[in-house]
Amino acid sequence: MMNNASAVQAAGLRVTRGGHPVLDDLSFALPRGRITGLLGPSGCGKSTLMRAIVGAQARVTGELTVLGRPAGHRELRSRVGYVTQAPSVYADLTARQNLDYFAAVLGAPARARAAAVEQALRDVDLTSHADALTGSLSGGQRGRISLAVALLGEPELLVLDEPTVGLDPVLRRDLWALFHRLAEERGVTVLVSSHVMDEAERCHRLLLLRDGRLLAEDTPDDLRRRTGTATVEDAFLHLVDEARATAGAAVTPLRTKATP
């Protein structure tokens, strides 16, 4: 598992908040140029894990390597794109002005900036709303501006926290097509979280997270095969039940990390 093919590598990763563990002893790897889905119920630690990877999370212990550097290294700041759950863009700027500013922060020279902004707007299909005030757009449109910001500067790793929540089916399909295009054509590594299990089928690999622990790290096909289930949702439920049974029988703390 320890090789250069991994964009992100974690071993014994732990995060505490208020003295309590939020993430407990996570070890996994994200292969380069692939889409990995981070799945699990609300509050299981998905956002915390993503914040740890982009270097926004305090009190992270264990090993966490991102693109060959320790997570949060200053050199990574222009190589990793990050989209939070709530759209983090300026409501009192237009979409274009938002993108223009963040492109400047990423260090794009003034000449190249307009083209980069146009490309990002096209990627998220917002060219027609480019000059509307962000605050007057719908929640889904604001989310797409936020996503477009993360696409600026051609990041090698994209960390997307529930980017498809609240979007209509057509848009969701288009965004997933975009993620695949980014992975296949530009070699971008994508980590995308969701609590909607049917999105899991669109990922190359999955991390199943529950209560801050890793339940499984596998491809959707192998996960279903291994658990003898028809959908990833059923596989997830199967693993949760299995973990409960083990914990109940042995009366030991949960040790449920399955290895593929």
Add this chain to the structure above:
Amino acid sequence: MNAARKLATARRVLRQLAHDPRTIALMLVVPCVLLTLLKYVFDASPRTYDSAGAALLGIFPLITMFLVTSIATLRERTSGTLERLMSMPLGKADLLGGYALAFGAVAVVQAALATGLSVLLLGLDVTGSPWLLLVGALADAFLGTALGLFVSAFAASEFQAVQFMPAVLLPQLLLCGLFVPRGAMQPVLGGLSDVLPMSYAVDGMSQVVHHTGVTGLFVRDLAIVAGCALLALALGAATLRRRTA
């Protein structure tokens, strides 16, 4: 420090303001209206108008910039854009410097309008050069921006941020020498007045009212105001964290 990123930040802040013409109008017009009001309140005692008017020319930009900056940075913190910027290659000094530049530019316009109106139309009589009033007003605006940035770290909502204005600025207003000369205050209050930055903002302006040319005290007062602003800015920078719990 990166000049391009700092300028981009300043341009972004000004663009945000440009989408909010009512705020711009309030920032520019309200001080002028208040100064005009002051003129007629002190119609019978022009000397009082001269000293109070000059002091207020320093105090208005301080208050306006404090309010605008504390709300703007609070929004930056709560909207998630600060977290995003901190995950990008933007230095804290570039962010703070960008804000200071943008609001500084607004302060120049505000101070120019207020000073111009007072000296040219309302007949504010100062011994020194009106340009020195402008310089003083700018230093005070800078102090307001820096204090606003600093206190925004302690506000969790816009309600709290607005309440910091009376909490932080009104005691300074009472003790700065506008109502009672600083020398005539009780020793304890005088001592308190001596350690509050707004006192020096007002002292500096009164130097211009009473003396021709740039006095040593004017320079000292200005240096104290700028020093306090830099200190608040440094403390504000310390509250910007790349990693948060």
